[in-house]
Amino acid sequence: MTAHLEIRSTHRCFSGTQSFYQHTSEIIGLPMRFSVYQPPQAQEKKVPVLFFLAGLTCTEETFMIKAGAQRVASQLGMMLVSMDTSPRQTGIDGEADDWEIGAGAGFYLDATETPWSSYFRMESYVTKELYQLILSQFPADQERIGIFGHSMGGHGALTLALRNPGLYRSVSAFAPIAAPLHCPWGQKAFHHFLGNLPQSWREHDATALIEAGYQLPALLVDQGLNDPFLNEQLHLDRFEAACQLKGQPLNLRRHEGYDHGYYFISTFIADHLHHHYNQLA
């Protein structure tokens, strides 16, 4: 069955097309929004696809507006897909009251705890429904699909790729929440969404998954050293140590002076697109 897509807006961009969509998600049970950049090459053939998972407080627009990724995506012929960071207007009490949990903060996992479990199923949404929708309704090359993300979305990119071997053939991250078991953002999200089950927390922690023997394609991770969240929330040192221990290839680049935001991301976005392009070749 072909899902009905409402086109909210569409724009010519670097000879390709930037569009914003809404559809009724079967997995979430509510309308969801996502965005797609189709490079000019997509008019003639199937192209590689990169899913970008954004961070706390972001929407399906943030990456497309702020990262400046379309110029290089147009040159390389890569499709870009981004999605909202959570279900919205679920009716769950207090859903939008706290920017660290709930609306804008779905953490790319399937909640098992009430009341969140009724709607907050971002892992299944991203890895199953949206993935299949992009393959079935866009000129996407199913052999060349990658994933990347920022902060909460960096955590999402790493964990979804780790938990679904073979689904994404290239992976990278900007300032990811790399060991959520050990930081306030992660502990709060896991407590609300997964309850107090230590094993299920470990199954959504990139560092713990690497320690448990899960593997990824060669990784690129960029991190600003002027990022106010680095020490308390991101814990890249733990992730780096796990990768070294397990022989996981990791190119972790630490950049003096850069902070957590999209000025940092836009500076290094071209390197990420080239990383994915080469991995997917």
Ligand SMILES: N[C@@H](CCC(=O)N[C@@H](CS)C(=O)NCC(=O)O)C(=O)O
């Ligand atoms: N709202 C938070 C900041 C949240 C934040 O930094 N979000 C990051 C992702 S974790 C982001 O990408 N924000 C959107 C933006 O920079 O445009 C605060 O005021 O401290």
